[in-house]
Amino acid sequence: MARARLGPWLLVGACLVLAGAALVSVLIGPADLSPGTVLSVLVSKLPLGYHSHVSALDSGIVWQIRAPRVVLGALVGATLAMAGASYQGVFQNPLADPYLLGVAAGAGLGATIAVAAVPGATSWVVDPVPLAAFAGALVAVALTYVLGRSGQRQRTTTSLILAGVAVGSFFTAIQTYTQQRNTPTLEQVYSWILGGLSTADWQEVGLVVPYVVVCGAILLACRRLLDVMAVGDEEADSLGVKAGRVRLLVVAASTLATAAVVAVSGLVGFVGIIVPHTVRLVVGPSYRRILPLSILGGAAFLILADLVARTVLSPAEVPLGVVTAFVGAPFFLVVLRQSRRAS
Amino acid sequence: MNTFDRLGRWRAPRSRVRTSRARPPRGLLTAGAAVAVLASLLAGSATQAAIRPDHATRHASAAAIGAKRKPPNRIISLSPTATEMLYAIGAGRQVVAVDDDSDYPADAPRTKLSGLEPNVEAIAHYNPDLVVVSYDPEGFVKSLAALGVRVLLEPAATDLAGTYTQIEALGRVTGHAGRAAALVRRMRAEIAVAIAGAPRFSPPETYYFELETDFYSVTSSTYVGQLLKMFGLRNIADAAKGASSGYPQLSDEYIVKADPRIIFLADTICCGQSARTVAARPGWGNVAAVRDGAVVGLNDDIASRWGPRVVDLARDIEAALWRIKRHRGA
Numbered sequence: 001m002a003r004a005r006l007g008p009w010l011l012v013g014a015c016l017v018l019a020g021a022a023l024v025s026v027l028i029g030p031a032d033l034s035p036g037t038v039l040s041v042l043v044s045k046l047p048l049g050y051h052s053h054v055s056a057l058d059s060g061i062v063w064q065i066r067a068p069r070v071v072l073g074a075l076v077g078a079t080l081a082m083a084g085a086s087y088q089g090v091f092q093n094p095l096a097d098p099y100l101l102g103v104a105a106g107a108g109l110g111a112t113i114a115v116a117a118v119p120g121a122t123s124w125v126v127d128p129v130p131l132a133a134f135a136g137a138l139v140a141v142a143l144t145y146v147l148g149r150s151g152q153r154q155r156t157t158t159s160l161i162l163a164g165v166a167v168g169s170f171f172t173a174i175q176t177y178t179q180q181r182n183t184p185t186l187e188q189v190y191s192w193i194l195g196g197l198s199t200a201d202w203q204e205v206g207l208v209v210p211y212v213v214v215c216g217a218i219l220l221a222c223r224r225l226l227d228v229m230a231v232g233d234e235e236a237d238s239l240g241v242k243a244g245r246v247r248l249l250v251v252a253a254s255t256l257a258t259a260a261v262v263a264v265s266g267l268v269g270f271v272g273i274i275v276p277h278t279v280r281l282v283v284g285p286s287y288r289r290i291l292p293l294s295i296l297g298g299a300a301f302l303i304l305a306d307l308v309a310r311t312v313l314s315p316a317e318v319p320l321g322v323v324t325a326f327v328g329a330p331f332f333l334v335v336l337r338q339s340r341r342a343s
Numbered sequence: 344m345n346t347f348d349r350l351g352r353w354r355a356p357r358s359r360v361r362t363s364r365a366r367p368p369r370g371l372l373t374a375g376a377a378v379a380v381l382a383s384l385l386a387g388s389a390t391q392a393a394i395r396p397d398h399a400t401r402h403a404s405a406a407a408i409g410a411k412r413k414p415p416n417r418i419i420s421l422s423p424t425a426t427e428m429l430y431a432i433g434a435g436r437q438v439v440a441v442d443d444d445s446d447y448p449a450d451a452p453r454t455k456l457s458g459l460e461p462n463v464e465a466i467a468h469y470n471p472d473l474v475v476v477s478y479d480p481e482g483f484v485k486s487l488a489a490l491g492v493r494v495l496l497e498p499a500a501t502d503l504a505g506t507y508t509q510i511e512a513l514g515r516v517t518g519h520a521g522r523a524a525a526l527v528r529r530m531r532a533e534i535a536v537a538i539a540g541a542p543r544f545s546p547p548e549t550y551y552f553e554l555e556t557d558f559y560s561v562t563s564s565t566y567v568g569q570l571l572k573m574f575g576l577r578n579i580a581d582a583a584k585g586a587s588s589g590y591p592q593l594s595d596e597y598i599v600k601a602d603p604r605i606i607f608l609a610d611t612i613c614c615g616q617s618a619r620t621v622a623a624r625p626g627w628g629n630v631a632a633v634r635d636g637a638v639v640g641l642n643d644d645i646a647s648r649w650g651p652r653v654v655d656l657a658r659d660i661e662a663a664l665w666r667i668k669r670h671r672g673a
Binding site for chain 2: 030056060191316
């Protein structure tokens with residue numbers, strides 16, 4: 001089992017990739033600032049007593065607009081990849097993604113209701129749209145869990161997944177109906193749903209960090225249990241692992257973190273599937289490797305995807321979900337083919 | 344996968360929503376212009392407003408339509424701008440129904456009819472003798488014409504001259520040519536007064552015009568952009584990539600870097616934006632317009648329609664420029 005452990009070099013390498021992605025991303029943007037300017041602003045924010053002579057305007061661009069966007073991108077990518085990997089582990093289903101149990105539909109419905117009920121609420125001190133999205137996501141998954149569990153004794157995750165599909169469709173139907181009834185306010189809903197980081201600021205980062213850190217710690221602590229569950233629920237039980245409880249814990253932590261990031265970034269697709277599978281193809285099936293590397297890889301991937309989203313048509317933006325799918329899918333296919341050839 | 348599927352599904356209605364605020368929609372402008380040229384060829388008239396005569400008047404000129412027939416007295420307007428024009432030229436009493444977005448004037452008979460997803464059957468139910476539209480989705484005008492209903496297509500005007508032509512065309516068709524001509528004369532004069540009365544800045548002030556909170560803007564070639572140009576203002580969106588569309592999307596970095604001296608908000612109603620919300624955006628506090636209190640909230644509807652209230656828009660701009668001038672002088 002020595003190969004299942006995460007070696008230090010792999011970890012350091014992944015951290016370097018993430019740091020590199022973050023650095024490149026913070027240096028490039030529609031405002032065309034020189035690398036010296038950007039670095040000067042960043043260094044001045046470190047507690048070194050250094051003061052940059054960059055204008056307040058440029059300093060604001062780097063520190064208030066670009067930096068929080070990169071950090072938020074890292075958090076969103078890390079969370080979606082981590083949640084995707086965890087879902088794939090507890091459901092033993094390669095198609096599981098963070099939206100499997102209705103997070104997306106619930107968040108979409110919550111956001112739509114908030115926008116339709118209180119138009120112009122984006123000017124409030126606390127924007128109710130992300131809060132409603134967060135609440136909607138949690139309600140949808142809780143409903144899925146209750147419905148998927150009741151009335152079945154056999155230990156299978158199929159009914160849970162099917163309940164997720166049903167709840168998702170149901171919530172999406174209500175959401176679409178609400179949208180059609182409130183056409184004038186819908187622009188806001190669409191720009192939220194399409195996903196993106198263009199509204200990122202430090203406040204949003206602050207809102208998301210606690211969920212991501214706590215849930216990330218829980219999931220990382222479960223990484224061995226995920227390996228055990230790969231043998232099936234009954235065998236896991238015989239090994240002393242209560243599969244049902246582990247599943248509930250992992251689903252709860254993944255959902256909470258996903259709901260938090262979806263609330264601020266909207267629905268960014270594909271990251272939760274592609275990143276864990278790519279990592280799995282490279283480092284093997286053990287969650288002791290997959291989970292930490294998915295977190296780092298997901299963060300780096302989304303930072304770079306957002307860099308593409310905000311520069312390729314600059315100053316216009318491409319929806320982030322379009323980039324993640326357009327870039328991610330071919331990349332994933334290449335990795336898939338190469339790993340087949342190697343084996 | 345979910346999301347990705349949804350992307351495809353959700354994008355289509357989005358562009359439709361944009362037109363619901365009756366801003367000259369991007370695609371519509373070109374399509375509208377093409378239809379206008381075609382129609383003016385057909386009708387043999389030089390009007391910019393596209394007139395779609397029915398089978399009986401296909402070869403008649405626009406002027407002849409009004410002359411030949413009795414003026415219509417069961418008019419339906421499916422365009423908020425056309426509704427404003429009809430009431431301004433005194434044709435309001437002939438109007439039996441207006442669409443769900445026609446909120447001005449307040450006494451217009453607003454119904455659930457939609458100008459964006461028009462339902463021919465629901466419209467026919469009112470037994471109209473003239474339907475005014477700004478938009479012709481999926482052969483809608485053709486199917487109305489097939490029912491023998493006269494249709495006037497007045498797509499988003501691209502400049503003030505287009506507004507005047509459309510008002511005059513409405514006047515001829517509804518039997519109010521005299522009042523329409525008088526309205527046009529008055530509008531020309533009042534806009535000229537507002538422009539002449541506004542302060543001038545040297546060097547010219549730069550501005551950013553916000554249509555939506557995701558930074559869609561206008562260039563100087565658009566309807567409102569041309570008006571602001573007449574006030575001697577310089578548009579920061581003109582240099583952006585995608586400016587040729589007239590409605591480029593900018594980004595917060597681009598806008599902050601351009602450091603506009605004035606910001607016009609045309610998303611005050613739809614999206615609750617104001618000088619306060621703009622100042623609270625990350626990194627915007629040091630933009631000249633925000634620092635100097637030169638963030639001007641406009642009425643979304645007035646700023647996006649091309650009807651008689653463009654005079655109010657011109658006056659609002661004049662008043663805002665004076666406030667800014669005094670503030671800078673102080």
